[in-house]
Ligand SMILES: Cc1cc2nc3c(=O)[nH]c(=O)nc-3n(C[C@H](O)[C@H](O)[C@H](O)COP(=O)(O)OP(=O)(O)OC[C@H]3O[C@@H](n4cnc5c(N)ncnc54)[C@H](O)[C@@H]3O)c2cc1C
Ligand SMILES: NC(=O)C1=CN([C@@H]2O[C@H](COP(=O)(O)OP(=O)(O)OC[C@H]3O[C@@H](n4cnc5c(N)ncnc54)[C@H](OP(=O)(O)O)[C@@H]3O)[C@@H](O)[C@H]2O)C=CC1
Ligand code: HEM
Ligand SMILES: [Cu+2]
């Protein structure tokens with residue numbers, strides 16, 4: 001057995017709970033059908049939490065050695081007779097082989113812990129299927145969101161929630177108590193129809209991140225190919241081999257472009273929403289679905305932007321560290337020595353670099369601040385105004401400063417013909433398009449006349465209603481509700 005270290009927090013937990021709810025649960029006998037990984041971990045955990053455990057197996061003699069000695073391992077029918085609560089740690093495919101037990105199972109609580117291999121694989125959830133096989137039993141769905149590993153290693157780290165649902169309140173309460181004594185946090189998900197949703201949870205992988213990640217990958221692929229053509233393929237056609245540029249230089253022109261465009265895509269939907277509100281003269285009109293989705297994915301888009309920007313900063317720091325860079329330095333030094341040039345200092349170039357690096361660092365600093373405040377524990381310690389100041393105002397300032405960084409990096413080289421390979425403009429001009437549109441729109445929205453109108457709309461004023469109700473009374477009030485009730 002895995003030892004006393006996991007018993008400690010559980011004992012502590014029990015004493016905090018007090019006697020009334022836990023005492024009758026803790027001494028209870030709990031049954032487990034099946035002797036696989038999950039059954040074994042569950043039995044260990046239950047024993048450690050003070051339960052009596054009986055395991056029902058088709059082959060108890062062979063499996064008994066796998067379980068802690070405190071757990072009784074016996075035949076399925078024997079085990080079921082000794083308890084009222086039975087965890088069914090068997091795959092859905094084998095539920096029907098349990099039908100012989102229907103008589104002994106009648107009237108007892110069955111806990112369905114099963115998972116599927118793909119989302120909505122079957123028409124009905126596993127738990128509902130189990131309930132249909134054993135109509136005389138009460139089925140509770142739960143524990144499927146916990147892995148066998150979590151059960152054994154203790155619920156100290158990671159998510160402690162166990163989602164539970166059932167059509168029977170009393171059965172649900174008993175299973176929730178068992179979960180609590182085991183050190184988990186039971187979450188009531190309502191009646192059996194939630195089982196499907198609960199079964200799908202372990203199959204989902206970062207659902208909110210899917211679209212933002214594809215967006216980032218798509219942008220990365222586009223700019224990577226674009227830069228590859230400009231920095232490697234173009235010289236290759238002219239007979240120069242520049243393939244060494246791929247791992248660092250091409251990546252480090254691609255990453256900042258992705259970071260910068262993603263950052264502007266965080267603030268673009270807010271601008272589009274404001275446009276829509278201005279155009280329709282109301283805030284009560286639903287945004288189209290795509291805009292709604294976009295607004296809800298801003299956090300993920302922003303964090304990915306921060307991720308790319310952080311990588312870009314590290315790549316940038318490593319640029320002078322490379323052997324290729326050293327060779328280039330020596331090469332130019334030798335050339336200049338042969339030409340007997342001593343003064344290589346170009347004041348303009350020096351200033352350009354000092355400025356764009358400094359500005360880049362400030363932008364990354366602001367983005368780090370945004371990323372830190374998006375941690376739930378920190379977000380919860382700020383009030384709405386503070387959070388919105390960091391996210392909306394400081395975030396937009398980060399976009400402005402990033403634009404300054406890109407502009408000073410590009411400098412006058414954007415107008416240099418040599419920078420256009422195959423007529424393709426350098427990426428530092430291309431990436432400016434979306435961000436500058438966003439900035440321009442925000443500047444326009446901050447013009448007093450437009451800002452006033454936007455503010456009024458966001459306080460509930462509506463174009464149509466204003467004309468209908470308020471104009472005749474000529475009070476100048478824009479809150480239509482108030483005005484019409486005063487008349
Ligand atoms: C690194 C990083 C981390 C991020 N983390 C998070 C995060 O944790 N959580 C998160 O939500 N976003 C996060 N974001 C995304 C982004 O910062 C926020 O969505 C930000 O609030 C967007 O600002 P906005 O000004 O474009 O839009 P908004 O703040 O939505 O609104 C624009 C303006 O309109 C006003 N306004 C909007 N709607 C109304 C209304 N109905 N009534 C009255 N006034 C209104 C607002 O006050 C604001 O002045 C993150 C971004 C980055 C880069
Ligand atoms: N492993 C995990 O991390 C998690 C598993 N689960 C769920 O727990 C259940 C069990 O999973 P797991 O323990 O990993 O699976 P295993 O394959 O390790 O164990 C399944 C057990 O089912 C028993 N069984 C009963 N009838 C049959 C039958 N007709 N054919 C084959 N086996 C039968 C067997 O025990 P015996 O031979 O003694 O009768 C067997 O040991 C599944 O529904 C799974 O979705 C849920 C969350 C996490
Ligand atoms: C510590 C912070 C940063 C440092 C040190 C830094 C440094 C650099 C350097 C050295 C370059 C030139 C790359 C090259 O020679 O190919 C560059 C370019 C660039 N950086 Fe940064 N940067 C930082 C932060 C940022 C941030 C936060 C953004 C935007 C979100 C950003 C966006 C860009 C862009 C768009 C380019 C132009 C890439 C191109 O098209 O060539 N940078 N930066
Ligand atoms: Cu133990």
Ligand SMILES: [Fe+3]
Pocket residue numbers: 319
């Ligand atoms: Fe360089």
